[in-house]
Amino acid sequence: MRLGRTTRDRTGARRRGSRGRRTLLAGLITAALVVPLSAATRPEVRAPAPAALAPLTAATLDEAYTANRANAARASRMAAADGDRRRAAADRSLAGPARHLLAFDGRGAGLATEVFGDLAHADRVAVVVPGSDTSLDTYARFHTAASALYRELTRQATPSTRTAVLAWLGYRTPGTVSATVLTVGRAEQAAPRLRDFVGELRRVTGPHTHLALVCHSYGSVVCGRAATGLAVDDLALIGSPGTGADSVAALHTPARVWAARGSEDWVAEVPHVRADLFDTTVGFGTDPVSPAFGARLFGAADAGHSGYFTRGSTALANLARIVLGETSEVTGA
Structure with missing residues (x-):
């Protein structure tokens, strides 16, 4: 009888825990939905259409960099004329002679792809995929x-x-404070773009270049949706709320999948469940650092949600080892 009661108690606790997580998730999306629109919107930003570019190859990189810098300079002047000093400054910085922009679109929230290093001759390449609240207005922190x-x-x-x-x-x-951050909607839209970009990148670097995706926060949801059959060697998930998949196997990727979360990262408090609420599915499923997910765990020490790229940090050192293929040197969680 004592054993039976213990079993019932554990079952009840699991059910209460599941109900509690679903209740918390419902509260999160409800709060996001009722945030005043005035706090979440920004006037539309005018800018020229993206520069017309030749297909990207190693030989056309400099041409792309020049055209995109010029486009960013025009966008900066247009933003200044509209009285948008913040965007004008951001675009002006991107137009600097030392910046290597593989892509630039200054319209709306804005899009950009920037290169650090000699892409045409690199044999180890990392693509950093950002999370929520990243735009041209906040691009400086992503650049950092x-x-x-x-x-x-x-x-x-x-x-x-x-x-x-x-x-x-x-x-x-x-x-970050929106209904969209709790669903895969933006990630579903982004995934084909990421797949196309990786295909373009492979045409520039060649098939033998080691390519890693470093996916931060909501960016890990994007990487999860794009992962199936993607031609990358490593996929590192940091500060991830989940990928929308329940396991590494469900990602259907040949890449090695890594995951880390710092002890000071608030994402640990996000419920790792999926639930149908308000005619949509919210939440991203299994925690990527849990044994059930099956990723290779690496150390991030006491990193907070924005601390994975801090100079001298355990997380940054491990990310570099993963990109360099020095997997035996990666320290554990």
Whole structure:
């Protein structure tokens, strides 16, 4: 009888825990839906259409960089004429002579892809996929993260290893406080863009270049939706709320899948469930750092949600080792 009661107690606890997570998830989406629109919207930003470019190859990279810098400069002038000083400054920075823009679209929230390093000759390449609230207005922090990874790769790489990092703001990210951040909708829209981009990148670098995706926060949902059959060697999920898949096997990827979460990352408190609410599915399923998901775990020490690219951090050092293929040197969680 004592054993039976224990079993019933455990079953009841699991049910109460599941109900509690679903209740919390319902509360999160309800709160997101009732946020005043005035706090979540921004006046539409005018900008010229993206530059017309030849198909990307190693030989056309410099042409693309020049055309996109010029487009960013025009976008900056247009934003200034409209009185949008914040966007004008962001675009003006991207138009600087030292910036290597593989793509740029200054309209609306904006899109950009920036290259760090010599992409045409790199044999180790990382693509950083950002999470929520990343736009041209906030691009400076994304630039800082990607450049930090490039510096760490340069520090760790042998003299014969050539590296490059790409900051891929190739989709319209959701707001952190919004209903969209709790669903796969934006990720579903972004996934074909990421697949196309990886295909373009392979045409530039060749099929033998080692390619890794570094997917942060909601960016890991994008990577999860794009993963099936994607021609990448490693996929690293950091600060992930989930991928929309219940396991590595469900991603249907030949890549090695890695995951890390710092002890100070608030994403740990996000319910890792999926539920049907308000005629849509919210939540992203299994926690990527749980044994059930099956990823290769690596250490991130006490990183907070925005701390995975901090110079000198455990997380950044491990990310560089993954990109460089030094998997035996990756430290555990």
